[in-house]
Amino acid sequence: MSEAAVTDMNARVEPESLGLGRRLERASHALAFIAVGVPLGALGALAFAGVIAGATLSVLWLGLPLLLAATAACSRLAEADRRAANRFLDTHIAALPPLARTTGGPWRRSLAMLSDRQLWRLVALQAVKPPLAAATLVAALAPVILTAGLLGLGAQGIIGSGSTEYVGPLTLGPAAGALLVALALPAAVVAIAVLDGLYSVLCTVTRGLLVPRTAPGGPVREMLAESLGDETLSIAYWLPDRGAFFDEAGHQVALPDRGSGRAWTAVERDGRRVAAIVHDAAVDMGPELVQAAAAAAALAIDNERLKADLRARVEELRVSRLRIVEAGDAARRRLERDLHDGAQQQLVSLALSLRLLRNRLREQPHILPLVDDLDQQLRAALSELRELARGIHPAMLTDQGLGPAIEALAGRAPLPVELDIAVGAERLAAPIEAAAYFVVAEALTNVAKYAGAQVAHVQLRRASGELTIVVADDGIGGADAEAGSGLRGLHDRVSALDGTLTIESPPGHGTRIHTHIPLAPASSG
Amino acid sequence: MPRLGPLASRSLSAWGRLVAASAFVLAGLGVVVGAWWATSSEDRVTSYVVSGSLNGVLLDLGDADADIMGGGEGRPVRVQYTDSFAFGHAPIVRRDVGGGVLSIRARCPKIVLGICSSRYRVTVPDNVPVTVRTNAGDVHFNDVRGSARIDTRDGDISVAGFCGFSLLAQSQTGDVQATAACAAERMVLRSRTGDVRALVPRGRYRIDASSDRGTRRLSGITSVDDAPFQIQALSSTGDVVVEAVP
Structure with missing residues (x-):
């Protein structure tokens, strides 16, 4: 086995860690998020109650201002939730998309705002938040209180202070106090584990509730899907300079074959091919209906097509950059392998030869310092070469x-x-x-x-x-x-x-x- | 030597093993204590009679509830109490007769993770003064004919069919309610935060009834300064009612 291999194996030997520092950090962050979540949950319950009251009273035209105020409060509370999650849970949730705004009178603006799906999702979030906050509060505090109680009672028993005489079957004295303090240790472990687990649960739940769900195909797809009654509908945009269809994200797509259960209808504008509407073949929509919808949306689809073109270029750029990185990594791996198998092996072989030479020159002590000096230089060169090889591409990563x-x-x-x-x-x-x-x-x-x-x-x-x-x-x-x-x-x-x-x-x-x-x-x- | 396959790599980490062991210890302990609690729980009933002439009865009962019953002329004092407890940690009861006064003091030990409670039922003969003190325990008097003094911290006080020389009933947070079968020379009912209600036979009384924040109501009673019977009904934040028995 080469010296390099021995060194690397030694570097890997490390005791299995409990990761207590990280777990304590996550536990404290979970507690902080829950502490922030309780008042937010209470406010969320009030805001949700305001929405219900406003919606009920809006029949009498009196509740609309209350409804608007309560929904705006729901939106702001959701934003506060998002900030708290990013601050304490490291969730990296992007800013919530702004609510729908339109021009016109107050009545028209109010209706536009209230018909925004995103808004109602945030309102629903405020309905879910209070019970979730209460449940997490109970789950988080129960083991913490148990630990604190055991420690407090244990200290009372050991010091002899306090008025408690019995803990369950035990008479509270120094021995029972020591036992309770000892039991606080597993209780603390469970408390940390519960909070650590809650951290992960809260991360997942909060992401699920707050990460914006954008429609896969944007507003034009939504509009067409709604008008044609096919939620699975998608649009493939024709990019003439590439001679292929692409989806909104800039990925190339193939149109469905006949008999695949999907059908497509071409969309043209001024005689140019613009896109294809891909829909469920089983949905009962005549070609006239699809053509009419496509003709009505042709301008919007053409605009979306330009965006898809841009995204396709961005995607192309990203893929080419990825190829460059991969090619660079492959070159690094080759170089590292060449160094390891070539120059490094030759230097190791040279070091062995030098040791043999040193053994033979024992009778000529005046030459030995020169050989030792050569040996030192060779070791330094080998070490530098090894560091260089690791910096280029670590063999251990590949292997x-x-x-x-x-x-x-x-x-x-x-x-x-x-x-x-x-x-x-x-x-x-x-x-x-x-x-x-x-x-x-x-x-x-x-x-x-x-x-x-x-x-x-x-x-x-x-x-x-x-x-x-x-x-x-x-x-x-x-x-x-x-x-x-x-x-x-x-x-x-x-x-x-x-x-x-x-x-x-x-x-x-x-x-x-x-x-x-x-x-x-x-x-x- | 056996080889460790994929199962070994999926086994619990060091932290997972520590958490599992800790949870096992706590759960095991919980099961043992729970089983011990269930098997050691008991209700113990004790009763006795104190014969002879007594000058008074003093009950200092802590958190225990008390039912005091009128026993009639020349009857002995009968005491019956029920203690509920687990792990053998019964209430500590001290009984003493000195100077013609029967004193009973009962206290539950301070327990975390356990139960301890008592309920007293004491029958007293006529014209024997009774004093009852509790912390959280409720006190009920029924047809007692003799002077009485009742002090509670959080317990409610209810007196029914009282006929004696004086009744002093006061509580910090509990409600105080007294119904007199005959006009007592002095009836003092007080509570700091609870309601106070006195029902007395129709007649002329010197009445001092007031509440700082609650309502005050007198009904069917004539308040005159030179009346032979005195009623004091006071509360800081509760309602105060003094009315005649219909």
Whole structure:
């Protein structure tokens, strides 16, 4: 086994961690979110009651102002929920889309606002929020109160203060007090586990409730689907310079074949082919009806077509960027393999030969210092070459995957690194693994060079169809994302995978780099 | 040596094992304590009679409820109480007769995770003064013929068919209600936050009835300064009613 392999294996040896620091952080964040959620839930109940009262009284034309005020309150409370979730749960929910606005008199504007589906979704959210807040409050506080109670009673028993004489069958004295304090430990573990679990549940539920649901095909598709009574309807836009149909997201699509259960109707404008309406063949809509709807919507469809064209170009650009990154990674892997198999092996072989030579020259001590000097230089060259190879592309990443490679990376870091890796046994796609690895490597290098930190934390999570990477430190903060080329390069690499990379670095409060990479990008090209 | 397959990689993490062990310990303990509680719960009834001439009865009952019954002329004092408790932690009862006064003091120990309660039923002969003190316990007097003094902190007080020289009933937060079968020379009913209600035979009384924040109502009663019978009904925030028995 080569020396390099031995070094890498040693770097992987690390005790299984409880991840208590991270769990406590998540538990405290869950508690904070629940604490904020209780008053928001109470206000949400009031706002929902206002909506009901306003809707009931609107029959008499008196409730409309109340209805409008209550729905606006629901919208603002949902926005407050979103901010709280992003602040405490790290959910990264985008801003809620603005409510429908139109011109005209107050009556017309009110009706337009009240017919917005998004608004009623937010109103429904306020109906769900109070029981959810109450349930999470009870679930969160029960184990916390149990722990605090055990600790308090235990302290009373040990110190001999307080008026409690018995706890269940026990007479409260020093021995029972010690037992209760000891029992507070498992209670605390359960409390942390419950809060940690609630953090995940709240993340999922809040995302489900607040992430905006946009129609897959935009307003024109919605309009046509409604007028033709086919919710499965979609529009394929014709892009003449590509000679193919594309969907709204800019992905190429094929029109359905006859007998596939789907049918399509061409849309033309001024004699030009613009798009095709793809609908359910079983839906009873005559071709005249579809033609009429298509003719009426031709202008709007043509506008949407231009947007689809733009998106197709963006998608093309994204795919080409991804190909460049993949080609770069492949070149890096080849270079690393060549270095490992070629120059590195030759240097190792040379080092062995030098040792043999040293053994033979024992009778000529005046030459030995020269040989030792050569040996030192050779070791330094080998070490530098190994570092170079790792920087180009770590062999461990290719051979063993992301988890072991990150563990090895942390093992070589010049400061303590707390690892929390949950990416599962299944390998990720090579570009994703490479991006994740280089994000962590660059971030740890920056921490060691500039942050003045005592410890760094690295968290990798594979959940909800994405890989989340968080690298945090307790250093001086104040990092500028635009200052260095390393982070900019990483940002480009992550963007090529449809991912996001954000840096929080308030001065004096450390730096956190959040990276989200979807595991199934929209298109791999 | 057996090989660890995919099952091993799907097994609980160190944290998962710690949580499972902790939950197991707590749940196991909960089951044991629950079973112990169920098997050790009991209701114990005790009764006795105190014969001879008594000058008074003093009951200091903590959180226990009390039913005081009039026993008639020359009858002995009968005491019956029911203690409910678990884990063997019964209320502590101290009984004493000194200076012709029967004193009973009962207190539940301070318990977390357990039960302890008592209910007293005491029959007293006519013309024997009775004093009852409780914290959270309710006090009910029924057909007692003799002076009485009742103090509670949170318990309600209800007196029915009272006929004695004086009745002093006061509570901090409980309601106070007294119905007199005959005009008592002095009837004082007070509560800080509860309602106060006095029902007395028709007649002329010196009445001091007032409430700082509640309502005050006199009905069927004539209030005169030189009347031989005095009624004081006071509350800070509750309603005050003094009326004649129909």
